Amino acid sequence: MHWNSASEFFAMGGYAFYVWGSFGVTALIMAVEPIIVARRRKNLLSRLKRQITAENLAQRSEES
Amino acid sequence: MLEASQLECVRGDRRLFAGVSFRLEGGELLNLQGKNGAGKTSLLRMLVGLAQPVAGEITWRGEPIRKLAEDYRAELCYMGHHNAIKEELTPLENLLASARLAGEPLSEEQALEALYAVGLAGREDLQAKYLSQGQKRRVALARLIHERRALWVLDEPFVALDVAAVDMVAGLIGAHLQRGGLAVMTTHQAVTIPAGNLREYRLGA
Amino acid sequence: MLEASQLECVRGDRRLFAGVSFRLEGGELLNLQGKNGAGKTSLLRMLVGLAQPVAGEITWRGEPIRKLAEDYRAELCYMGHHNAIKEELTPLENLLASARLAGEPLSEEQALEALYAVGLAGREDLQAKYLSQGQKRRVALARLIHERRALWVLDEPFVALDVAAVDMVAGLIGAHLQRGGLAVMTTHQAVTIPAGNLREYRLGA
Amino acid sequence: MLDLLFAVIARDLKLALRRQADLVSALFFFIIVVSLFPLGVGPEMDMLRKMAPGVLWVAALLATMLTLPRLFGDDYRDGTLEQLVLAPQPLPVTVLGKMAAHWLTSGLPLTLLAPVLGLQFDLSADGLLVLTLALLVGTPSLSAIGAIGAALTLGLRGGGVLVSLLVLPLYIPVLIFGAGAVDAAVSGLGFEAHLSLLGALLAGSLFFAPWATAAALKISLE
Amino acid sequence: MLDLLFAVIARDLKLALRRQADLVSALFFFIIVVSLFPLGVGPEMDMLRKMAPGVLWVAALLATMLTLPRLFGDDYRDGTLEQLVLAPQPLPVTVLGKMAAHWLTSGLPLTLLAPVLGLQFDLSADGLLVLTLALLVGTPSLSAIGAIGAALTLGLRGGGVLVSLLVLPLYIPVLIFGAGAVDAAVSGLGFEAHLSLLGALLAGSLFFAPWATAAALKISLE
């Protein structure tokens, strides 16, 4: 561990913008991508459920 | 109302017809006959103003259609060999868009109603490129259901339709005539229009 | 000779048909019936190998057509909704080129003869884009005149044809059947084929 | 009148969105063409900086031009164009709507993207700003002028290439003033003259092009 | 087999001649793009000379690419492609014939014209020779690789732009070696390595592309 203080760590020897810009965007992307996938999954599930209930209703009304 | 006098049509170095004259009043249907290549499509395109006759004149309510321009087009509904539908849009969207562009907006219910009437229930949200040949034609014909303009010009409307659909379209034309509309049509099939005053004109005997 | 067993067709999330089976021998014509969108075109495309069935198998002389591949195609003549003619070529050139590409070259006299037979005399040197709808269809159908392959698959061959041409094409099909050929066809018009063993199959009752 | 204009624009935008590929790929074509040049020319930054305005403008031009056949082509093939011509409204307005929709789906995205690509060529901040401005004023002219060519070549096979042949010479003034503006800005000279010339071109083409295009359409349909 | 090959080539050439516009306009597109650059970049001869190989190659690439949608597009729309696929001959041979015809009507004329345009950029005699040679070896690969993209995008609207998106990345090696050869020749270095790499690319693409294209066509028709 060769950092003396947190501020030194965040300053990155004057390269803060570049280093944190890289790590930040990477972190952002790796956070957002799973969220997008998960959101799509949620939407999909609710849509499919709706479709199936609708079809079941239609079927029931056909039978009666 | 619609009168053609001494029309002549030349395509390339071939004179397709000359001296074609007729007069059509409200409630009348003109069924244009003639073998393949006789010039039926060419004549219809002249009647709607897409092509210019080499000689002769076409008048609507007594005025030459070239002068009337937009006023004539506002009373005209043309359906050509092509369906004029967009493959990427659904039947519903197609109908709404074409009505809006023609300056006679439909409500969504009216459009749906028209689609049901032509037997496309359940297909109204499917992109038109997935439809069968006959279903595409039906989308195009669905425009006629709420169409109240005076003159219908239909180029082989029955092509690709099954028997039930042919009857339905014949009924539409009949109703139009009964409302006092005019229609000019071509077809190679034997179809009975249930109402109106039917006349025939044979091109290139 | 041609046998379909338990064919199933799915388009998008719609099952068009399932369990379609039939058997066709030499001299027989299968007339596929069904309303617009029933799946007739889809079935024909399966029969010629352009589309794959979801389930079921098609065999020709006992062998699955997927295995036969080129051997099957060598005995097959397909005409789809499209005319497969080039607008820039004349009818004569069209006929010669398509015969050559199909691997069965025609002589020029044969091609001319075919064009005369379909009533295009005088039009053989006009670029196809100038032809009328029905004349284009006739160019496509002229291929059938010297066609001796065993299986004809025709998707609405009579569309856009006038009465005389319909009779002529019906006669061609009849002659083909009499020579012992097979044919599968769809049409929405009532047409009488003058010879051969005619059978019907109705899709999607 | 305005109603019709918006109806046309709305329909064309909906079609473009439905196709998606169209929208995105005109953009990517732009990116790719811009990126090809350094590949062919070599990596010297100095030369690249000098080429930048020209390359970006030529790429914008080509990207616009590539999308022209689609402008009326689809409507022509499926018969919609006949219906538009036969509608009881003035054709030039319809045409103006189609031009606007075309610009919104080709010129505008290009304009927004250009500064990013300019960075790759190491353009100065001033240069980037003027590049964007010039594209903003110049690309609508490209859509308007292009529409004339697209209408004239309708239904002629090989129209895609023919249209470029007709249209490119007409694009040259836009190219010269557009690239000139950026050049001037980069070398610290005044770029206003170039921009106002571009503006004049825009005014002129917006005024005349709808009429010319409408006439061309009628001829093509006959 | 050869019979079929020649039949396809003959038919496509006849169609191209009948359309004329096609033939001529690919060429003019090439000329215009090449001539646009000096307009966009400015008239310094020194820089132009350095740019020349890159610009000529990029223009050749774009001109080829523009003609790709036509390669199968017309046949697809009018149903001829179905007939070709159903013909009792191997599809890759038919495809090879179409590639050859495409090259004869696009790549070859470009190649023959390029030296003349190279003169405009003040290329040396050596440079011109190598340019022509490189184009002669390189452009057939462009037709072959392009056919794959054209087949994949068949029937997709906006295909014209999509095809460039798919095909341009694959064209880049040809561009790099082609422009590299000319660059090397101009600076007096050995250009043989580049040319033989182009040759290798050609051999590879002629071998694989017909199969890939045939597969893509069958997929597109389904």
Added chain:
Amino acid sequence: MNNRLINWFKFASPATFYPLAGKMIPWFVALSVVFGAAGLYLGMFVAPTDFQQGEGYRIIFIHVPASWMSMFIYLVMAFWAALGLAFNTRLSGMMATALAPTGALMAFLSLWTGALWGKPMWGTWWVWDARLTSELILLFLYIGFIALQSAIDDPRRADKAGAVLALVGVVNIPIIYFSVKWWNTLHQGASVSLTKSPSMAATMLWAMLLVALCFWMYSIAVALGRARNIMLERERHTEWVRQLLAGKES
């Protein structure tokens, strides 16, 4: 309704793969976090300052893993695509489709971090150097793949067309890898001296490898998640999806 019910049972794989993937995802996420934490700890806190580049070199700990992953994912994608074409298994097409966006993101990250590195080291965001350019091409290939698939609505056709494209594009991977040789290039200028001091090299190498493993696990997890979505979407009319959804409801 029966019309819409398709018997996909003969292709059992998605039905069995779906729950399996669901069980695997948490494990890969966990692995990814562990490797990531270890790698970042090594890279950010243990690894010493580079005497030439100062702290700026620490970008390497994501730049290189992202670059590797972008190429590796393409190869995997092409592998699945080939499998799908050869054996007509539907699962493979779904896997290829699921991998593409992640691969594109990795390529983008490689470019982005490279640019942020290049500015302090080379004084410019971008040069038209062989390796950078070929990485850009790789991004275009991904985007082309995605664009092609999204332009086709029929999933079966989309899978096959995408597979042909992916296979054709594979040729570019070796070109990217060896491109450095064909141009005198700025990139290869090994400013990071892995051989300077063995101990430093070892920590750096380990950090890089650990982050690469983290990215790898991450990619697998995301791709599996996306593949599950695709499966649901495409198989929405099958019995197993119905049962699954019904089970969820109760």
